[in-house]
Amino acid sequence: MKKTDTEQIRAANRVDIINALRVFGPVARVDIGRITKLSPATVTAITSELAGEGVIEEVNAPTPSTGRGRPRVLIDLNPNHACVLGIKLSINEIRLMLGDLKGNILAESVVTAKTQAHDQASLNEMLVSQAQRFMADYPEQAQRLVSLGIAIQGFVDVHAGDVVWSPALNMRHVNLTRALEEAFNCPVELANDANCIAYAIHKQPDYADCRDFAVIMIGYGVGGGLIVGGELYSGHFGAAAEFGHTKFSHEGPQCACGKRGCIEAYVADYALYRDASAVMDLPATDRRHPSEKQMGRLTQLAVDGDAAASRLFHQAGKALGFGIANILALLSPQKVVVTGPGVRAFEQMQAGIVEGIDDSLIPELIGRADIDPYPWSLDMTGKGIIALALKHFR
Amino acid sequence: MKKTDTEQIRAANRVDIINALRVFGPVARVDIGRITKLSPATVTAITSELAGEGVIEEVNAPTPSTGRGRPRVLIDLNPNHACVLGIKLSINEIRLMLGDLKGNILAESVVTAKTQAHDQASLNEMLVSQAQRFMADYPEQAQRLVSLGIAIQGFVDVHAGDVVWSPALNMRHVNLTRALEEAFNCPVELANDANCIAYAIHKQPDYADCRDFAVIMIGYGVGGGLIVGGELYSGHFGAAAEFGHTKFSHEGPQCACGKRGCIEAYVADYALYRDASAVMDLPATDRRHPSEKQMGRLTQLAVDGDAAASRLFHQAGKALGFGIANILALLSPQKVVVTGPGVRAFEQMQAGIVEGIDDSLIPELIGRADIDPYPWSLDMTGKGIIALALKHFR
């Protein structure tokens, strides 16, 4: 509380109601009361305040009309009341996404750019000009822009807004938020891409009451995200959940980070393809980036019962399970969610995962934690960075 | 917020003030205002409320008397206003501790008992009767008893009050809180012993503004505790921070938990002594429990430059550093604190720890995290469980 206190209560209750609406779509005021545990009087007070500001609207949709009594009038966020700009920065690609108040992606634009051929100043210049160019196409939304979000692979310090290291850049310790903050005069949120995905999953209605879980993203690399106490956890130095660089072994194969034995070096696409190439005949590939098609073929081999491929995924599963066991021991989470392009092979790894966990932990420590796959879709990072940026909408 | 709201504000501000007093000893009301960011008016209101209840007292100590102006009157918690009973359950030993409102241990009693020769009913019976016998010696305090706390080695579910597994008991999934709650008609807190120590350290004034750190306790076993966002984190299943059973290797020496390659199996007293016995001539010992004296001698060997002993501690340090690296990657904490009887050899392990971390993580991920030793004292578990029990004093 503190400070002018009681006004802070109102502010907190406002965001509670806004969040309830964001998660549970259009609902009646009664339900908001039930969800937020606020009295009907308070719900009325706050919702009419919000309606006055244009944040929410009554939605005259097909009324459900159950039973008797006064029919409930549904209200929902007015998606157009505010918007945010999400930027996903990857190697040689900048993806710009316009998000509305409900977290939907309204528009998208992909720009090819040599992300690695910049110094700090020119990189920020490019980001600002690309962002301005993109927003110029949506002049109405530009006026209602609340905040920006940037998602990037690699290690970030979210508190400082610095990219500590990223495969997308050829330099270290680059601040990416200040220039955009000045150019757009609004807050800019920086986040690791896997953290974005964790946050996006956390915002799914079916995860609404799951307050402590870990997300593992398998793709070109292996990333992670932690939801702790219902919030995305970024740690004191803002770089939490770098699951891919926890270790399976103190020796072991080379990881992209430069060290050896990282979980990533066993489970990421590049690692699987590298290990597969050693034991079977596969088309050559850019070592760092086997294509989705190539990875799909490799997975299909295992599905079809190829022994070497099956063994490969089983091994990767074991390494993954070993890493998950460390998460279970350290954090005792409700569940561990596995997603990313790499879930395509979840079933092929599952037995290995279970074996890896069982080998590492006694049943008492594994407890009732679930290891769940989560279907991958390309826009999850975008959804997540937009949701993170929307935090700034009070 | 929620509910009867504004009363909850008051409650929150009350505990803020109580906590400020608990941490910063006797202070003037002005300082409380500065610490809690409450207005002087509010501080006056709440402190006089608390004084009326006897929770706090004006302390007429040697006034600091700086400069002019009305002299500040120091207030402090009245340590005798309430008390808690802390119970530490270890193998064949029950330690009972009476704690006052300031978290001091007022009295202590150690009972020898065959903790492993019980079923759930008789164990709880014994705990209740021992606790009642102990409190009978302090009839005045017994009337002001607020809550109980139980600390135990092993895996616990703090939410359910269950001991899932413990070396001190010969059964699994034992509830230890219900019987005591009924007998004393007050809340009972169960906690893992290493978590207690983490909480005790967190409550030290010099850790007051350290809100995200990990504690590693090295002793007969290796335990852990996590302070996340300024709170002791116990995870969804209430068993977080079992650092000792995160892994150094998927093969490796046998751990007390039954699995192989746990950090504990390299760093705990029993592991060090076992490994040392293989390469040098040491007096035989109960394999599970080398004595403090024996461990001291082993450490002294390394201090004196014995090559084999030095190598041993260096190796243990490497395993520890490897495990710490996983914590750094996953949680990005401000610091990692190493304590427990095993800190006696911290200096001998330090180079190994640093090596283990450097081998595992690129400098960007290690960041500015400190690895600090914390001097061990026997009553830290007690301090911690008492502090945890005191949470129930609103």
Place this chain on the structure above:
DNA sequence: CCACTAAATTTACGTCTCAAACTAAATAGA
């Protein structure tokens, strides 16, 4: 002995939520 200073208290005010009373808008059944 009085001006000055800093700590603590009192007062006046605005904000908040909630319970309870009330209004609104529908249905079910006589």
Place this chain on the structure above:
DNA sequence: TCTATTTAGTTTGAGACGTAAATTTAGTGG
């Protein structure tokens, strides 16, 4: 058709809270 019933939502009045500003208290310094 009409009335009792039911559920949703609003209004009102009371109680609690914290703050700013004014005031009191209790010292120091010259």
